[in-house]
Amino acid sequence: MLKKTLTALFLMFISIAQGQEISINSSLLTGSWAANWITHPAAAQRAYGVYHFRKHFELSQLPASFIVQVSADNRYRLFVNGAAVCSGPARGDLFNWYFETIDLAPYLKVGKNTIAALVWNMGELAPVAQISNQTGFLLQGNTAKEAIVNTNSSWLVLQNKAYSPTSLDNRERLQAYMVVGPGDQVDGKQYPWGWEKNGYDDQAWLAAKPISDSVPIGYGTDNLWTMAPRTIPLFKESMTRFPSIRRTNGISVPDGFLSGKMPFLIPAHQSLKVLFDHQVACVAYPELLLSAGKGAKIKLTYAEALFDQDRQKGNRNEIEGKEILGNYDVFIADGGQERLFRPLWWRAYRYVEMEISTRDEPLLVHDFYGQSTGYPLTLKASFESSDPSLKKIWETGWRTAALCAGELYYDTPYYEQLQYTGDSRIQALISLYLSGDDRLMRKAITDFYHSRTPEGLTQGRYPSNRLQIIPTFSLFWVSMVHDYWMHRKDDAFVKQFLPAIAEIMSWYENRIQKDKGMLGPMKWWNFVDWDNFNDWGVAPGAEQGNSSIISLQCAYTMKQAATLFNAFGKKDDAEALFAAANELNYGTYQRCFNAEKGLIADTPEKLSYSQHAGIWAVLSGAVRQDAARNLMSKLLHTSGIGQVTFFYRFYLVQAMKRAGMANQYMEQLEPWRHMLDMGLTTFAEKPEPTRSDCHAWSASPNYDFLATICGIMPAAPGFRKVNIAPALGSLSWIKASMPHPNGMIYLELQKTQQGKGIKGKIELPEKLSGTFYWEGMEIELHEGKQVIQL
Missing domain, CATH: 1.50.10.10 (Glycosyltransferase)
Incomplete structure (x- = not known):
């Protein structure tokens, strides 16, 4: 049980840490931790750098659980005995620096075990969404049982000199605002291959340097980071392959390569370009598996679309006379066997161009694919209608919303990866209506609450290492809190924001x-x-x-x-x-x-x-x-x-x-039909010419199909009651389902009497009632199934 002295803020953190589904030791929220933040003892602490941390420990028997809290500045990827476990932390700020809670038991074995972490700091090149203090890593055992792995000077550290930043000229090359950080150039001959595995020789590594105590919010002094539990679920990865190669120059690539069944060889002193088409936009960690080819240079360039000579995208499916421009990574092969290159951070792309130049040795390319990732939104809603073309809008809108959901509601995964209030309000409603998941909405509301300035306004985007204030977006934040209040019964969460709302309103009143x-x-x-x-x-x-x-x-x-x-x-x-x-x-x-x-x-x-x-x-x-x-x-x-x-x-x-005028909604879908005709697989930031091809505020039809065409809206705070006022317009029938806090709402409706009447079925979850509206008539709705006939 938590002590009664815990603040309301801690109670909120405990309740929403359920996103990780692992209990946090309550004592870790009420005072200093035993673990220290650690760093490299000789590296420049606020400069670009990539580091590896390792710790060995012995187990005489396998534990039923082995829970730790882990975090880093800027980012980390955690391994146990060579197996990748998780990545983080979820982005926040120095007052709310998030940590993940992980059970390592499934990765442990009897005898010697190794915990290893890849940690990187992009320094002055960091994405604008990245707030930072200095390079650091932290791992804290949940109880005395796990204290053996607490970070301190017993950990070892190595700075990886194989990495250098690249792709620094994208803003000029793309002539667009791009602030996602640099690409990675990795020199294979300097890379400590196998560093994460148990048997790696780390005798030359240095002892890590403790730099700070670790403390939760409400405790400590001279804090470099103030810790808060992660409030959203951990992200998983799943393989995604390229369906097609659109063009090559030079050596042909065998058909079986795309499925991972047939490698291809590039002779010495040869050059090759291969354009891969994922056919739909994605967010993934690209992974490239190579052997031999010492000194070969492999450049991977990622793009949402190709550009013609006038720097226009045109139809996104067409490649003739077009070139790729955009973010890129570079790997220089060391000649070793089965070297896996993967960038530190995921990439957004539809097209990827692989450009290879070999030197004195042939290069064997085994495989190339992606590991897709992001917030685990699950599509629970459904929508069908008499117009089959709406299905493509629904699918494309969902893909857009899903790719713009990560640890933040990204405005665009390719260009910015920033969370803006104006975007987030729309994205949150899409999440609620299509997935029923409110956790990322709660984090976004809280992030903007943490962003407030002395004037009382929220920042226009947050987290952000640059100040940006858009007063109209502070108004959208208030609307977002109101939306949450209407859709979720969660008074304690909403109530904490009332003073901040009052300050924003006062700013405007004055x-x-x-x-x-x-x-x-x-x-x-x-x-x-x-x-x-x-x-x-x-x-x-x-x-x-x-x-x-x-x-x-x-x-x-x-x-x-x-x-x-x-x-x-x-x-x-x-x-x-x-x-x-x-x-x-x-x-x-x-x-x-x-x-x-x-x-x-x-x-x-x-x-x-x-x-x-x-x-x-x-x-x-x-x-x-x-x-x-x-x-x-x-x-x-x-x-x-x-x-x-x-x-x-x-x-x-x-x-x-x-x-x-809801019945005229169908007439407003022409811009989305046009985007589909132009070959877009996600919805763009604005009409052509557009910068971003994936911008979640443009996925609003997915919300409107349910909230406008189906007419499903909360009729009381907390969605305690529902109004269903369908507006079919030119449609003759609709069939839909939608998640509600109490369960699922189902409806199946069809026009009758030349569109003047309607009939069908509606099913409401337990303890939900409401009203059905049609052409000035009303029917009271109750939980369970009911027949509609008007």
């Missing part, structure tokens, strides 16, 4: 110009959407004051915050926020609505108009329900106004639903 009832000049980067406004996506009026878009988004969010405060007994705060929201709605409508055009202008000067302003006018309630439909019709059919890109199409659909 910027309301009382004489105008709109927000005044705004600081920081007031991003709204790409392809509109200016090159940075900043809303008109944001910097000078009186942006209708931000004023109305603020009103929408204030109402959500007020609902939360009201639910948790903060009645006065709720009333004040409702009043502020109404003030913003009234002032913005009065100054920005153009009656002649029937549109909301971006600013009171009425020089520009956008779908974005109208969307927030509808969602915030600035326009009456009876006027919302007319406004939305104008937004959908008026040319010459700012158009939403894929990010804001999520909010366009929400506004259509609020205006009673």
